[in-house]
Amino acid sequence: MPPVVELKSVTHAYLGDREASLAVEDLNLEIRDGEFVSLVGPSGCGKTTLLSIIAGLLPPSRGEVHVNGRPVSGPSPEVGYMLQQDYLLPWRSILGNAALGLELTGRLDEAGRKKTLELLADMGLKGTEHYYPGQLSGGMRQRVALVRTLATDPGLLLLDEPFSALDYQIKLQLEDLVAETLRRRGKTAVLVTHDLSEAIAVSTRVILLERNPGRIRRVFEIPDRIANTPPLYARDQPGFAELFHELWKEMELAGKIEGTAGKIEG
Ligand SMILES: Nc1ncnc2c1ncn2[C@@H]1O[C@H](COP(=O)(O)OP(=O)(O)OP(=O)(O)O)[C@@H](O)[C@H]1O
Numbered sequence: 001m002p003p004v005v006e007l008k009s010v011t012h013a014y015l016g017d018r019e020a021s022l023a024v025e026d027l028n029l030e031i032r033d034g035e036f037v038s039l040v041g042p043s044g045c046g047k048t049t050l051l052s053i054i055a056g057l058l059p060p061s062r063g064e065v066h067v068n069g070r071p072v073s074g075p076s077p078e079v080g081y082m083l084q085q086d087y088l089l090p091w092r093s094i095l096g097n098a099a100l101g102l103e104l105t106g107r108l109d110e111a112g113r114k115k116t117l118e119l120l121a122d123m124g125l126k127g128t129e130h131y132y133p134g135q136l137s138g139g140m141r142q143r144v145a146l147v148r149t150l151a152t153d154p155g156l157l158l159l160d161e162p163f164s165a166l167d168y169q170i171k172l173q174l175e176d177l178v179a180e181t182l183r184r185r186g187k188t189a190v191l192v193t194h195d196l197s198e199a200i201a202v203s204t205r206v207i208l209l210e211r212n213p214g215r216i217r218r219v220f221e222i223p224d225r226i227a228n229t230p231p232l233y234a235r236d237q238p239g240f241a242e243l244f245h246e247l248w249k250e251m252e253l254a255g256k257i258e259g260t261a262g263k264i265e266g
Contacts, residue, residue, distance in 0.1 A: 002069030005031040010063035025213035038199035042255035046214025080154035086145040088133040095129040101152040139170035201231035210254040
């Protein structure tokens with residue numbers, strides 16, 4: 001089976017009027033079926049750029065991107081995207097929002113509707129189907145966004161800081177719910193986060209990027225006893241604190257690298 005995600009020598013430069021900025025340089029990465037990979041690193045190291053490239057929203061300047069063995073040429077139903085903002089449509093009911101992806105792809109039949117209702121129930125949202133987004137809390141809205149993403153059944157989920165706008169307690173609960181739901185359903189996930197403890201708690205692998213230009217600095221394989229424990233309890237596992245400090249130290253070093261390699265004069 002080919003890797004779910006394969007990046008080969010991927011470079012991306014954003015072109016401005018007078019100069020190009022090298023966001024990601026010569027990056028190689030393989031993500032296998034069922035892995036949960038987090039991308040961490042200092043601000044501007046190219047995390048969101050990489051996610052956009054994998055999603056098919058941004059063609060890289062150079063290099064190859066494959067999802068499930070096929071070259072990426074644009075957004076695909078095989079890939080779901082979840083963002084910090086939930087982007088629920090205020091005039092649509094919760095069910096209408098949750099089923100939006102199915103509707104847009106012409107798959108909203110009776111079975112699709114039933115599945116969406118089941119997913120809402122799985123996420124603890126039974127009884128809210130006919131409410132509107134304005135009547136729900138931030139954590140509930142983000143769960144609706146997760147249902148909307150899962151309803152079309154993508155094998156790969158790209159998560160760009162989906163928990164960062166939430167209160168700490170809600171964030172921990174949602175992290176747990178999302179990680180466990182994706183694990184149970186055998187999904188592959190790539191999470192961008194600034195929260196190192198979240199990255200370790202939910203992932204099988206954490207990739208630390210450095211900036212100017214964005215490159216992989218270090219890869220942390222998460223030991224099974226942490227990776228196989230639900231995120232809420234993973235933080236109590238032996239080895240978690242040591243891993244956190246190691247990642248923290250390395251992150252500080254990654255943030256200190258302020259080369260000039262990121263700018264290409266035009
Ligand atoms: N649309 C754009 N036009 C020009 N430069 C951009 C654009 N988007 C990103 N960049 C630059 O590319 C680099 C990588 O940005 P990116 O947003 O991918 O980093 P990030 O790691 O996700 O940052 P953050 O953690 O702050 O969200 C940065 O130097 C950024 O300024």
